[in-house]
Amino acid sequence: xxxxxxxxIPYGKKILELKNISLAFGGVKALxxxxxxxxxxxxxxxxxxxxxxxxxxxxxxxxFYKPTSGLINFAGTDRKGMxxxxxxxxxxxxxxxxxxxxxxxxxxxxxxTGRLLKQKQNFLMQALxxxxxxxxxxxxxxxxxxxxxxxxxxSIRRTPVGSLPYGLQKRVELGRALAMxxxxxLLDEPMAGMNVEEKQDMSRFVLxxxxxxxxxxxxxxxxxxxxxDISDRIVVLDYGKKIGSGFPQxxxxxxxxxxxxxxxxxx
Amino acid sequence: MIYKETGQxxxxxKSDHAIFxxxxxxxxxxxxxxxxxxxxxxxxxSYWEKxxxxxxxxxxxxxxxxxxxxxxxxxxxLGTGGFMAVGAFSTYxxxxxxxxxxxxxxxxxxxVITAAVGIVFGLPSLRIKGFYLAVATxxxxxxxxxxxxxxxxxxxxxxxxxxxxxERLMFGxxxxxxxxxxxxxxxxxxxxxVLLGFAAKNMIRSKIGRSWxxxxxxxxxAEIIGVPPLKTKLSxxxxxxxxxxxxGALYFAIFLGAIEVTESFDIMTMSFPVLFMIIIGGLGSxxxxxxxxxxxxxxxxxxxxxxxxxxxLSAVTAKHFEISIxxxxxxxxxxxxxxxxxxxxxxxxxxxRRWPFPY
Amino acid sequence: xxxxxxxxxxTVLNGLMSGVMYSLVALGFVLIFKxxxxxxxxxxxxxxxxxxxxVGYQTGQVPFAHLINELFxxxxxxxxxxxxxxxxxxxxxxTMIALAWVIERLVLKHLINQExxxxxxxxxxxxxxxxxxxxxxxxxxxxxxxxxxxxGGSEWLEQxxxxxxPEGSDYYGMYVDVLxxxxxxxxxxxxVSLALFSQYTKTxxxxxxxxxxxxxxxxxxxxxxxxxVLVWAISGFIAMVAGIMWGTESGVQFSLSxxxxxALPVLILGGFTSIPGAIIGGLMIxxxxxxxxxxxxxxxxxxxxxxxxxxxxxxxxxxFRPQGLFGEKIIERV
Numbered sequence: 001x002x003x004x005x006x007x008x009i010p011y012g013k014k015i016l017e018l019k020n021i022s023l024a025f026g027g028v029k030a031l032x033x034x035x036x037x038x039x040x041x042x043x044x045x046x047x048x049x050x051x052x053x054x055x056x057x058x059x060x061x062x063x064f065y066k067p068t069s070g071l072i073n074f075a076g077t078d079r080k081g082m083x084x085x086x087x088x089x090x091x092x093x094x095x096x097x098x099x100x101x102x103x104x105x106x107x108x109x110x111x112x113t114g115r116l117l118k119q120k121q122n123f124l125m126q127a128l129x130x131x132x133x134x135x136x137x138x139x140x141x142x143x144x145x146x147x148x149x150x151x152x153x154x155s156i157r158r159t160p161v162g163s164l165p166y167g168l169q170k171r172v173e174l175g176r177a178l179a180m181x182x183x184x185x186l187l188d189e190p191m192a193g194m195n196v197e198e199k200q201d202m203s204r205f206v207l208x209x210x211x212x213x214x215x216x217x218x219x220x221x222x223x224x225x226x227x228x229d230i231s232d233r234i235v236v237l238d239y240g241k242k243i244g245s246g247f248p249q250x251x252x253x254x255x256x257x258x259x260x261x262x263x264x265x266x267x
Numbered sequence: 268m269i270y271k272e273t274g275q276x277x278x279x280x281k282s283d284h285a286i287f288x289x290x291x292x293x294x295x296x297x298x299x300x301x302x303x304x305x306x307x308x309x310x311x312x313s314y315w316e317k318x319x320x321x322x323x324x325x326x327x328x329x330x331x332x333x334x335x336x337x338x339x340x341x342x343x344x345l346g347t348g349g350f351m352a353v354g355a356f357s358t359y360x361x362x363x364x365x366x367x368x369x370x371x372x373x374x375x376x377x378x379v380i381t382a383a384v385g386i387v388f389g390l391p392s393l394r395i396k397g398f399y400l401a402v403a404t405x406x407x408x409x410x411x412x413x414x415x416x417x418x419x420x421x422x423x424x425x426x427x428x429x430x431x432x433x434e435r436l437m438f439g440x441x442x443x444x445x446x447x448x449x450x451x452x453x454x455x456x457x458x459x460x461v462l463l464g465f466a467a468k469n470m471i472r473s474k475i476g477r478s479w480x481x482x483x484x485x486x487x488x489a490e491i492i493g494v495p496p497l498k499t500k501l502s503x504x505x506x507x508x509x510x511x512x513x514x515g516a517l518y519f520a521i522f523l524g525a526i527e528v529t530e531s532f533d534i535m536t537m538s539f540p541v542l543f544m545i546i547i548g549g550l551g552s553x554x555x556x557x558x559x560x561x562x563x564x565x566x567x568x569x570x571x572x573x574x575x576x577x578x579x580l581s582a583v584t585a586k587h588f589e590i591s592i593x594x595x596x597x598x599x600x601x602x603x604x605x606x607x608x609x610x611x612x613x614x615x616x617x618x619x620r621r622w623p624f625p626y
Numbered sequence: 627x628x629x630x631x632x633x634x635x636x637t638v639l640n641g642l643m644s645g646v647m648y649s650l651v652a653l654g655f656v657l658i659f660k661x662x663x664x665x666x667x668x669x670x671x672x673x674x675x676x677x678x679x680x681v682g683y684q685t686g687q688v689p690f691a692h693l694i695n696e697l698f699x700x701x702x703x704x705x706x707x708x709x710x711x712x713x714x715x716x717x718x719x720x721t722m723i724a725l726a727w728v729i730e731r732l733v734l735k736h737l738i739n740q741e742x743x744x745x746x747x748x749x750x751x752x753x754x755x756x757x758x759x760x761x762x763x764x765x766x767x768x769x770x771x772x773x774x775x776x777x778g779g780s781e782w783l784e785q786x787x788x789x790x791x792p793e794g795s796d797y798y799g800m801y802v803d804v805l806x807x808x809x810x811x812x813x814x815x816x817x818v819s820l821a822l823f824s825q826y827t828k829t830x831x832x833x834x835x836x837x838x839x840x841x842x843x844x845x846x847x848x849x850x851x852x853x854x855v856l857v858w859a860i861s862g863f864i865a866m867v868a869g870i871m872w873g874t875e876s877g878v879q880f881s882l883s884x885x886x887x888x889a890l891p892v893l894i895l896g897g898f899t900s901i902p903g904a905i906i907g908g909l910m911i912x913x914x915x916x917x918x919x920x921x922x923x924x925x926x927x928x929x930x931x932x933x934x935x936x937x938x939x940x941x942x943x944x945x946f947r948p949q950g951l952f953g954e955k956i957i958e959r960v
Contacts, residue, residue, distance in 0.1 A: 062491060064487070064490075064491060084490045084491045084493070085490065085493050085494075085495055087491075088491065088492055088493030089493060093492070094491060096488065100485050100487065100488035100491075101484075101485070101488070102480060102481050102483075102484035102485055102488070102489070103484050103485070104480060104483065104484045104551065105477070105480050105481075105484060109477055109480065112477055113477050113478070113481045113489070113492060113494070114492060115474075116474055116477065116478055116481075116492065116493060116494055117492075117493040119473075119474040121473070121474065123470060123473075123475045123502060123506070126469055126470050126473035126474060126475050126476075127466035127467075127469050127470050128466070128469065129465075129469035129472075129473065133469075133473060134281065136474075137280075137284060137472075137473060137474075138279075138280045138281055138284070141280040141284065142280060145280070176492065177492075180492065180493075341743075343743055343746070343747075391941055391944060391945055394944060394945055395944050397742060397743055397746075398665045398742070398743065398746050399894060399944060401746070402890045402891060402893075402894055402937070402940065403937075403940075403941050403944065405887065405890060405891075405937050406891075406934060406937030406938050406940070406941045409933050409934035409937055410933075410934040410937070410938060412933075413930060413931075413933045413934050416930075417928050417929065417930060418928070534884075534887075535884075539750065539754070542747070542750070546747060578697070579696065579697075580693070580696045580697070581692070581696055583692075583766065584692050584693055584696055584762065587758045587759075587761040587762045587766065588758065588762065589758070590754050590755075590757055590758035590761070591754065591755045591757075591758025591759050591762065592758070593751075593754050593758075594750075594751040594752060594753065594754025594755035594756075594757075594758065595751070595754075595755050596751075597747070597748070597750065597751030597754065598733055598748050598751040598752060598755070601737065601740075601744055601747060601748045601751065602733070602736040602737060602748070605740075605744060
């Protein structure tokens, strides 16, 4: 499996399929028998109330958790689980619900870490720096600068990200994921805690990435307005189980989903 | 307006990514280098050599080494003394086994051997973190010192357990042993420090350095963007140990000439002082490694001057004071300026940029 | 019983006894770590400082005598010839409480919300300060400490075991230091009273609350700072007990604080947050070390394995169980 295989999948065809995924920590069941598939080039949303297992699902997809049972079909191959490094190498990038940036490093360096897997020079060459290692640095710097331009991060290029406001940190994190030039982008609540304008900005970035780079996007979001607006298809989780899936319009009218969000009366 | 940045435009990523992007820094650094290479050797005497310059250079290397591991990669190590001992004893064994080998090569090989040992003791770092790892490095410290103290093969079965350096030449001039002139030992160390210093800086501003910092700042996120944790941590252990090993080799061969391992490479006399250097100098800063080494080397001299020569305290009492002051400084820096002297320098630069205007 | 078996039992017994000493220091570590999340590297120096202070009070030394004499050319040495043991111990206790208060005021207060590793390094600095100040106050010469705890080999055990060996073998009976037996008894009393204190008193409950979650504890009106001073004072007390035991055994000197570093591998074995872990870890390290010294060291004809064996033992252990014997399993989250 390589990045190439992933790129060869035609748009609209299945790129990732989760088959009967269950995940348990000791006795606690985070996910129970969840299945869905993601098609290439779409914006796919995972929604559900708090504690529904959405983040666990992303963690399974990029290999941070290994499912207790079930299979992940990734670009046509069935796997019992992914490895984080393998996932990153095969073109899966992600952002986190609680921002996971490298706080001591500048915005530029954070974005450059997104290029790590693509840099090939060994450490001895890097110690010498002259010649190939230095050239390599410049090539990747140029790619990163494009991301910086795209996300309007120019003014905070040299600022340590730990000191940036929350909204900007979210954007830098998106930038780091984009710097990896991913085929699949996993976004864990990219708009949590943002105001309306910031949400609009973020939605615009997400849609542009999807339209222009044709990146497949899997996203978790609580703001129903945003989800209904930008996603192509949706899956709904509740207590670790899938309770619905389909196009936004279908979800809107799904009885189980409405019950999960509003509660069911006992009678 | 000494540090004026305006008007210094960069037209390529290369110049923007240079080690000294500002012209002022470049000039300052070049002047320092000129003085260090062309002026100091003509005026250096044995007091400056033995008391200040050579120990400063040697400890700078050790501090860079520890800073790579602790400051850049976030793995706290208390085993610096043990790793320096590996460098020293490797040098001794190679020296006595291959009398014709050039001393520079011996020192570098010693560094490589220390790097290998560092990798072995770095293996647990995959499973354990934080102070657990710090305790694990204590195992390296105590085990290595014990090994060189108790296994006679390492000190060639000498009766005292000491190892002693023999004379080695570089371009016909002795650099080790009692007859080595001050300028020769100084220049030998200086060349190594400058070359290895640049190598370290280059690694830090490249992929490998960013991987280290990613692991330091958030290891889980680093793993998810594809930084292999074990490989990255081990590379930090290896590079760090290489620097520390070279510094241990110089400490033995160039600086002291004769060494008793339990005395010279003890946790109190070596591991902690080097840790102080990087904390006071600045964690995760190249400049800080040098400032810290300079500070720790000159502090005892200054304190001794004030307390013994001026106030008239006994040397023992002054020593006790010195210990408390080290501890105190460490706490004060951690509270007030966790980024150390290096940060103070950049604040000064900030001030100089606006000087003579207050704002 | 064969002589070999008797020797083995003796080694294990002595290992258990010296293990108790490690446990005592480890106990202080665990308390502080649980309550304030600080890994107090200075705990060993605490023990040294307490022992130094105790001897100082006992023998009526003038604090900072050397310094004063050197500065002003005077010749002060002692206030008085001796002081009753219990009074000296109480005074030392008060000193340790004062020390805890000072540390909270000057160091901890300023490091709230810092990363644990920064706090850890600050305690290394603290260790140096205390060591230097201890030496300045009381002098760095080796001191004899005697608070009336019996010491020396137990004759009863020696006589009792001599008959166990086969007829005609030249076995002289087991050697176990009575001091160590006392240390074990005191350790047991300490642990039991700590457990009772933390389970059944209001302060104890507050202590456990703080250990669990600082902010939650704050929100129900527990004063974090009072608890911290309390915890550091209790640790100071434990350090004093350890200092007395160690000081009686091998004299009060700097190496005391180095022996105390052995408590670190104990913590790794037992887990940082478990009091029973500290005890059992200490015993394991004590026994392992003594056995290694006699059997591995004896086999290879090499000594002083005690210098490092504990650390390597802990290291190997860590590889298989990173959270320690009784520590909580760490689940990583993102």
